[in-house]
Amino acid sequence: MTAIHDIVIRVAGESGEGIQSTGILLAQAVARGGFHVITYWTVPAEIKGGHALFQVRLGDHRLYAQGDQVDILLAFNQEAYDLNTKDLREGGLLLYDSADFTPPETGRWRQVPVPLTDIAKNQLKFELGKNVVAVGVCSALFGLPTQHAERLLRDRWQRKGEEVVQINMRALQAGIDYVERNVPNREEYRIEAPPIRPNTIVLSGSQSLSLGTLAAGANFFAGYPITPASDVMEFLASELPKTGGTVIQAEDEMASIAMCLGASYAGRKALTSTSGPGMSLMMEALGLGTMAELPVVVVDAQRAGPSTGLPTKHEQGDLYLAALGGHGEVPRIVIATTGVEDSFYQAINAFNLAEKYQCPVILMSDTVLMMRMEAIEKPDLNKVEVIDRLLFEPNGHSQVHPEEGGFLRYAQTETGVSPMSIPGMPGGQYVATGLEHNDTGRPRYDPRTHSTMTEKRFRKMAHAVLDAPPPDRHGDPDAEIGIVTWGSTMGNVIEAVDRLAERGLKVDAIAPKMLWPLPDHQLRDFVMNKRKVIVVEVNYSGQLAQLLAARYRNDLVRLNTYGGVPFKVADIVNFVESEVAQRV
């Protein structure tokens, strides 16, 4: 049999049963062993009860997608078995907790009972240790050297004392022993361990993004709890006060964004995080941010809508809202992160752009990405560049009468960016306003003022687009087939491009990080020069495709999925192949 290079392990059971902690421990243990790892996790919208799964894909090479098929399924109960065996590949391995149920032999996969509950409860007298037993079972299957999981357990529980460490060690060993005694012929799951990568950290998309905001200098957060964005708020609530920063739980999302605008006006670097319903509520105040020219970052962790929709499911449905939402002409910047590592850097880019261009920046992530864990290279903070807003030089006068030559907060400049004052600066007094205004900030409704100020706001965007972060590129630059995608879907596209290359089909893929305004210098040649361009996104209407079509060409081919789950790599591969076949 040929050597395998990656494997997908899925742990499934009742929500609240420790599915997530099993998966996280496993992901962290395999990362310590040098493996690449990427996780996929879905939960029901309810707190306890309902079906949950946590999937760990590990390999000896960089991984970009969650894995199309499950190689090893660990089912904690009957329901987990019923719902997940459809994803278990032919000839895969089914492990099931024999305390709960005994599935019939189907012959389609290999199945082995694992008495997880029995081992934990009766053998170890440590019922809570079921998850650690499960980690032992999984790691023994693909041959993770024991010391990595052991060191992880020690790091994790050392603070609780040696006794707690030891009982967890015994639980781990019990899982390993069980597999070694009862699961012969494990070679087919074994992956050659890659060299240890010492500079690796394991974190989720939301943790990476949150760390990025810290690195960017964020010092004010106001937000309202919403899935899947609350993790950012919870992270910052514990970390920001350590840097003198503040987190406020607001009464609603309208208040969250307004508090951020107020804090930004007062000189803070402010952000909020939300998902679709909250984004909808923020639209009016985002217009105020554009009009008053205040830097602010809004994280939109997209989930499936419309309305309350599918609160814990995946969709890329907010692009129109982020780019174009709101009344009037309301230019703003939209940045999308494509991966866990990228989330750190795009959070910094979002802040830098907001500060430099004094406007709201929407930072788009999505359910899959927020919840995904990955082993990434530790960011080098010395390479992080932080940009601060252009400040007015106080002139020493405390009193300003604008009609007598006061501070020109909205002075016309070549880039549209005007020096900004902060309350407390003598001579910088002005009124930030949502009304159309002249260069001193006074309300004026004459045609010339509205025209020149509209131009000023859009001129900033024309300059900001030149600061667009570089896009992700993957594949053969000379390929005639191009794929444009955005957000976490780029991971699935990258793996599809590689698989197509193995099958002799050259494809070139691009994922812009700045989605609005469209970075023409990054996209035009790509979209115009490929023979065929396929736009891949997790929505029905093809939101990026529409924006590209309006700008470039109307024969773009769309590939969409809209079931609340991400693409499978095979779906993209099959689609591209059928598109190519259609030509003849």
Place this chain on the structure above:
Amino acid sequence: MSDLAEGRPAELTIDEYKSGEKPTWCPGCGDFGVLNAVYNALLAKGYNSKDVVCISGIGCSSRLPYFMSTYGFHSIHGRAMPIATGIKVGNPELKVLAFGGDGDAFAIGAGHFVHAVRRNLDLTYVIMDNAIYGLTKGQTSPTSMVGFQTKTTPSGSNDRPLNPLMLAITAGATFVARAFSGKPKELADLIVKGIDHKGFAVIDVFSPCPTFNKVNTFKAYREEVASVPANHDPSDKVAALGLANSEHPLYTGVIYEDTGVPTYEESLSKLHVGGEENRRKVIDGMLARYS
């Protein structure tokens, strides 16, 4: 009454706080009296205009920041409170005053009002209450009386009016006062007291709209208002609710004050276990935790 001259540098006049922008209000509008009282209150405090921020929502009265030489934020309808919260928490050193009308505070902004009140930020919120929507040319407001006829309620309003003072007290406000634009000296004094109060000060001001409200007029208020009894103890919440609830007369003055509640910014700053200098250390610590 506090001395309005207290703390005033000799050379200051109210011109220090005027912007030169001409007020947009109708002749005879109650808001002129409020604006003058604000000038006088700031003069009494002797503040440097660079340290003051005037925040408002949308409505006739919300234009007030433009007529000030201070920093200002004329925001959007109903959101003066969260904007003010961000500014005050963003820089607690600033002297923050918020302004708005009854529609801004108690209709579209009612959700924010109660939460701003219960947080007890150290700021002063002056509500110019004329029981009408003026800027949109005369529709019923949350403080309009039952039966009040406007273009949107041609048969008279069915909605019972909201009592701003009782709302503020029960939501946990630590300073609640009522004033009348027709009693400018008392109003200025109450604004000074609101500023001096360490916590959230709500001042509901009868500020008649001569153009669209022919019921709640200067004349009508003059006949109804009376200063709070000299023996009223503002720390007595039940007594305060009694005064707030009275319709005849309508009491002006400090209705309720609780000086024992920490401000929001104080409570937040107690959470700070370090400053900006810690940022690198915090991030490095997090990175180590994920290794």
